[in-house]
Amino acid sequence: MILVALFGIGDAILYVPSLTATAAKQDAWISALIGWGEGFLLTYLYVSLSMRYPNKSIFQYSAEILGKWLGKAVAVLFISYFFIDASLMLMEIGDFVTTQIMQETPIEIILVLFLVIIVMGVRSGPEAFSRVSELLFPYFLLLFFILIAFISPQIKIENVKPVLAHGLAPVFGGNFRYAGYLLETVIMIVIFPLVKRPARAAKAYILGILLANFFLTIITAVAILVLGADITVLLAYPSYTLAQKISIGNFFERIEVLMAVIWFITLFVKITICYYATNIGIAYTLGLRDYRHLTLPLGMIMIVVALTTMPNRPYFDSFVSDIWMPYSLTYGLFLPVLLLSVGALRKKPVC
Amino acid sequence: MIHTEKQAAPFLYSLDENLEKVKRELGNSTDLVTRQVRLEAVDQMQVGILYTEGLVDKNMISGFMESLMLHARKEDFPVEANPLMLMKDFLLTIGGVEEVYDFDHLYDAILTGDTVILVDGYSYGFIANTKQWEDRGVQETSVQTVVRGSREAFSENLRTNTALVRRRINNRNLWLETMQIGDMTQTKVAMMYIKGVVQESVVTEVRERLGQITIDGILESGNIEEMIQDHTFTPFPTIYNTERPDSVAAGLLEGRVAILVDGTPIVLLVPAVFVQFFQSSEDYYMRADFGILRILRLISFFIALLAPSLYVAVTTFHQEMLQTNLIMSIAAQREGVPFPAAIEALLMEFTFEMLREAGVRMPRAVGSAISIVGALVLGEAAVQAGLVSPATVIVVSITAITSFVFPSFSMSIPIRLLRFGVIALAASFGLIGVFVGMIALCIHLCTLRSFGVPYMAPLAPVNLADQKDTLIRLPIWMMHTRPHFLRQKNSVRERKSKI
Structure with missing residues (x-):
């Protein structure tokens, strides 16, 4: 559950406020609220897909449902999605660190540094990195609530008024972008068969997504309440700016690094899972016995992919706001629905 | 238990030859005692006694020799019976007596403090348990001391x-x-x-x-x-x-x-498990609120591990994080210091580790010298010489104090080692480096296992019931179960009382 929650929060915690606010303005928090329902429905879809084929990975049952070649093709598509997602997030880290924290450090060094721990995490296996996430979760909680508590004096309720000034359309527009992040949780489907008791895993999956939604809604709402819709839209990292605004008794100032730590924790978990999914996907498709041989060479490729796909920041912004959502929709909604329906048509339900 | 490659050699019938062989094979070691006595009661029977001096209870040996030589009466030993069995039953008034048939067992016995009794004309003898040697006895604890609780410590025996x-x-x-x-x-x-x-x-x-x-x-x-x-x-x-x-x-x-x-x-x-090294037996003897001290120990763990590297990272890369007045005063202190913060911190940490090592290994008689010199290199004199800034001295001292907080000494060793690694990361990558180091540490800790139990249990994997006795300790009456991560058969510690 914690793994899913941290995954769901992932990189979204820095970007979501700005993305949703772009369309929904001061009603972005309503967009995030709608996300709860969407999150639940999507997870329900993934869970019901996984539950039909317990103890089998998505790569295995896609071949089972669609036949060998078509199934492999779908598996490769999924793998490419996971891989691109992982490199995108790696680039996000590099971009964030070099623009906000350490301007003089070359981005490659930051990428390599993070890649080292990601590869280390993936090599140590899913059991170990899910424990890491359990270990880190209390710190995440602590930091998050410190952030919210310290920023709360600056909340101005006028910032969310007028509510629904432009009707519901922009709210759904904002929600459209928000859902792009929810759709990424399809990656968790790879982790699902590793859990011994599917029923508990299903519960954890759904609860984790709801928890992630909870945190995202709070951070979106607080960002708008404190910064106002207009500024939130302009900023690249509104949550980070939020933390910069904290000032308690002229002493607790500039603790935005807390926010950075929150973000690093969630992002680390997310990239590790994506990367793990890529690795076992490739290992399965090629019929390798151990995915660990892949981690290092793939990691090197990932750095290059990260550097070439995202030449600069504006490119990234337009990619995320225009392309990412439809792209995710393919994998997050279309393919799982396809698998589920074809699977249901081809043979009678197992249970 | 065989320390030679040969087959176990059986005893010879002649006592003299047996004794000669033992002496020869033990290299005529001077602490081996062999005695021969003649038993009046049993037909002038030759009896040989072997033991190692210093490992045996001499009173016990003289006791049974007395009973062999003085108290044995002729009528106790009928001619038709086996005199050795009678000897064993009647005379040896010692707890553990067993028979021995070959030389290998004989050597094992006499070298661990038992006494061997051989008889002329028989190819077997007895081992009598006479072990006793000087030891330190049960003394007070010297490493894991407590204010409240038992003061007994284990000894060498x-x-x-x-x-x-x-x-x-x-x-x-x-x-x-x-x-x-x-x-x-x-x-x-x-x-x-x-x-x-x-x-x-x-x-x-x-x-x-x-x-x-x-x-x-x-x-x-x-x-x-x-x-x-x-x-x-x-x-x-x-x-x-x-x-x-x-x-x-x-x-x-x-x-x-x-x-x-x-x-x-x-x-x-x-x-x-990891948290065990932050727990002292005293936590369970004092009232439950004392258990909160464990959080203090955990904080000390982080300070001991991270304080110097955070100092290095903040002063070199992230000056904006500190308040203006504070950064001004640190910058002013560092003005005359020729080294970068990282070198300064490494230098001081190194000095401190050397002092600590010297303090442990040094003969007690010269103990006061090190404390005087130590105060010079780690204190005012070093600052006045312009080698280090006072802030560094304070950071290193805090690190030193916190690294002594753990009840278990073995946990302070990884911290001492890793501290230098984290300083190096902080010096090259700032807080990002520290963060990456900590995550790597987490991953490493989560892969560890001790006899099948995950090392970070019960923190990861989480068990809510076990949190009662992890970072805090709840009152004993609330801890009904044994720690679950050990997966015992019988996990109920406390029957529910009906008060």
Whole structure:
């Protein structure tokens, strides 16, 4: 559950406020609220897909449902999605660190540094990195609530008024972008068969997504309440700016690094899972016995992919706001629905 | 237990030849005592007595020699009966007497402090248990001291140590297994556990790992620890060690296995988990609010690990994080210092570690010298010389204090090691480096296991019921179950009272 929650929060915690606010303005928090329902429905879809084929990975049952070649093709598509997602997030880290924290450090060094721990995490296996996430979760909680508590004096309720000034359309527009992040949780489907008791895993999956939604809604709402819709839209990292605004008794100032730590924790978990999914996907498709041989060479490729796909920041912004959502929709909604329906048509339900 | 390649050699019939052979094969060692006496009562029978001086209870030997020579009467030994059996039954008023048939057993016996009695004309003899030697006795704890609680510490004698544990747990389910490890030293190693509480697979695992040790000598439980631990290449100890009998008893009650080694006061407890090294037996004797101190210890862990590197990272890369006044004063202090912050911190940490090492190894007579010189290099004089800034001295001192907070010394070693690594990361990558280092540390800790138990349990994987006794300790009456991560058979610690 914690793994899913941290995954769901992932990189979204820095970007979501700005993305949703772009369309929904001061009603972005309503967009995030709608996300709860969407999150639940999507997870329900993934869970019901996984539950039909317990103890089998998505790569295995896609071949089972669609036949060998078509199934492999779908598996490769999924793998490419996971891989691109992982490199995108790696680039996000590099971009964030070099623009906000350490301007003089070359981005490659930051990428390599993070890649080292990601590869280390993936090599140590899913059991170990899910424990890491359990270990880190209390710190995440602590930091998050410190952030919210310290920023709360600056909340101005006028910032969310007028509510629904432009009707519901922009709210759904904002929600459209928000859902792009929810759709990424399809990656968790790879982790699902590793859990011994599917029923508990299903519960954890759904609860984790709801928890992630909870945190995202709070951070979106607080960002708008404190910064106002207009500024939130302009900023690249509104949550980070939020933390910069904290000032308690002229002493607790500039603790935005807390926010950075929150973000690093969630992002680390997310990239590790994506990367793990890529690795076992490739290992399965090629019929390798151990995915660990892949981690290092793939990691090197990932750095290059990260550097070439995202030449600069504006490119990234337009990619995320225009392309990412439809792209995710393919994998997050279309393919799982396809698998589920074809699977249901081809043979009678197992249970 | 055979230390020669030969087949076990049986005794000869002639006593003289037997004694000669023993003397020859032990190289005429001067602490070997051989005596021959003639028994009036049993037809002038020749009896030989062998023992090693210093390992035996002389009163006991003179006692049974007296009974052999003076109290034995002719009518006790009818001609038709086997005189040796009668000797064993009537005369040897000693607890453990057994028969011996070959030289190998004879050597084992006399070299561990038993006395061997051989008789002329017979190819077997007796081993009499007469072990007794000088030891330190039970003394006060010197490493893991407490304000409240038992002050007894283990000693070097295995028997005394097992007795100390048994005195605390008077239960027939407290089982003890002994084996001899070390081809040369034949060191006695004992496993203790409570049947019905401990998880069987752990006992089997310990037994197997101990059985696989083939080494010439075991001198301390540390030798055993290195041979049976799960991971060698980790700075973290995956086996708990203690000198306190009450800690061992508490561990046994939780379902752990204790490994006692003859010749050392340090007893091993497995499986061990990370948080265990932050717990003192005193936490359970003081009132429950005292248990909050564990959080203090955990904070100290982070300070000891991170303080110098955070200082380095903030002063070199992230000056904007500090308040303006503070950064001004630190910058002013550092004005005359020729080194970058990282070098300064490394220098001071290094000096401190050397001082600490010197303090431990130094003869007591010259002890005061090091404290005087130490105060100079780590204090005012170093600052005045313009080598380091006062802020660095303070940071290093805080680190020093916090690294002494842990109740278990073995946990301070990984911190001392890792601290330098984190400083290096901080010096090259700032806070990002520190963060990456910490995540790597987390991953590493989460991959560790100790005898099948995840090292970070019960934090990761989380068990809510076990949190009662992890970072805090709830009142004893609220802790109904033993720690679940040990997966005992019988996890109920406390029956629900009906008050």
